[in-house]
Amino acid sequence: MGEQTGTSARIAGQRDPSEGGTPPVIDAAFARWLADRAGQVLLQVREDVGYADGKALKAAGDKAAHDLLTAELARWRPADAVLSEEDDHSRVAWQEGEHGTVRPDRLDASRVWIIDPLDGTREFSEEGRSDWAVHVALWTADCSSPNCLAAGAVAMPARHRTFATDKAPAYPPLPLAAATGGPMRIAASRTRPPAFVTALAEDIGAELVPMGSAGVKIAAVINGEADAYIHAGGQYEWDSAAPVAVASATGLHASRIDGSALKYNQADPKLPDLVVCRKDLAPRLLAALQRHLP
Ligand SMILES: Nc1ncnc2c1ncn2[C@@H]1O[C@H](COP(=O)(O)O)[C@@H](OP(=O)(O)O)[C@H]1O
Numbered sequence: 001m002g003e004q005t006g007t008s009a010r011i012a013g014q015r016d017p018s019e020g021g022t023p024p025v026i027d028a029a030f031a032r033w034l035a036d037r038a039g040q041v042l043l044q045v046r047e048d049v050g051y052a053d054g055k056a057l058k059a060a061g062d063k064a065a066h067d068l069l070t071a072e073l074a075r076w077r078p079a080d081a082v083l084s085e086e087d088d089h090s091r092v093a094w095q096e097g098e099h100g101t102v103r104p105d106r107l108d109a110s111r112v113w114i115i116d117p118l119d120g121t122r123e124f125s126e127e128g129r130s131d132w133a134v135h136v137a138l139w140t141a142d143c144s145s146p147n148c149l150a151a152g153a154v155a156m157p158a159r160h161r162t163f164a165t166d167k168a169p170a171y172p173p174l175p176l177a178a179a180t181g182g183p184m185r186i187a188a189s190r191t192r193p194p195a196f197v198t199a200l201a202e203d204i205g206a207e208l209v210p211m212g213s214a215g216v217k218i219a220a221v222i223n224g225e226a227d228a229y230i231h232a233g234g235q236y237e238w239d240s241a242a243p244v245a246v247a248s249a250t251g252l253h254a255s256r257i258d259g260s261a262l263k264y265n266q267a268d269p270k271l272p273d274l275v276v277c278r279k280d281l282a283p284r285l286l287a288a289l290q291r292h293l294p
């Protein structure tokens with residue numbers, strides 16, 4: 001009778017569960033769902049493309065994760081604006097009065113998803129490395145949450161770990177080393193650490209822990225593998241929005257290196273420096289930063 005039977009039959013328009021199914025309604029759980037899905041896609045890209053051509057692998061990963069995130073955001077949150085690393089930088093870097101540029105929609109939006117489809121792109125392209133992440137954050141104009149970040153998720157697919165604000169991780173315990181007077185461990189970029197950070201570490205008797213990805217470094221502070229993350233010299237809102245949302249939900253300190261607030265969904269998405277650390281270390285670190293800032 002032309003009727004489909006059996007488990008493989010699907011009603012027109014119904015989504016295949018292997019494609020992700022219906023996502024959670026709550027924004028923070030939705031952020032986790034999105035980051036996890038992009039993470040699975042990135043693991044698949046690594047498998048399919050291989051490591052022989054690092055540039056091709058980075059490009060394929062960036063594109064696949066960006067396409068998935070923007071498609072799902074358009075499908076499930078069509079009224080919201082998006083700021084993504086993979087967007088046209090000339091458009092997002094709009095400044096009032098600048099000739100020939102168009103004010104981006106996100107500057108008038110009340111909800112903006114700030115996403116970094118692949119943070120730690122370099123590490124993603126190196127076989128065996130797991131220090132790369134997917135960042136999904138939600139900025140809201142009502143500013144009722146710290147830094148106006150209402151939700152955030154950081155997926156670390158190669159570590160099978162996701163931190164998100166739907167289940168804020170516990171505040172990191174005081175590490176044994178610190179309790180017994182051992183050195184403070186400061187996570188820093190393995191390829192572009194701030195020029196002053198070595199002198200700062202020497203000054204306060206700290207140890208530098210190099211690793212890739214801003215998300216992975218902030219996750220290291222959240223889970224107690226590092227005591228602080230310091231970055232300066234260049235970064236964008238998408239590099240820190242999601243991990244800062246999770247760090248704040250956990251109760252950690254997060255600010256610019258001069259102690260001022262981190263601001264998101266600005267006309268210019270450059271956000272070149274930050275410090276994330278346990279609250280008890282913030283006064284000491286900010287004082288040391290004052291001494292070492294150029
Ligand atoms: N000086 C700089 N200027 C611009 N972006 C920088 C930067 N230093 C680090 N970043 C960005 O911050 C993220 C984390 O860097 P790192 O791994 O070196 O700590 C990376 O994001 P992407 O991988 O998304 O490009 C990297 O591009």
Ligand SMILES: [Mg+2]
Pocket residue numbers: 085116118119120238239
């Ligand atoms: Mg990034």
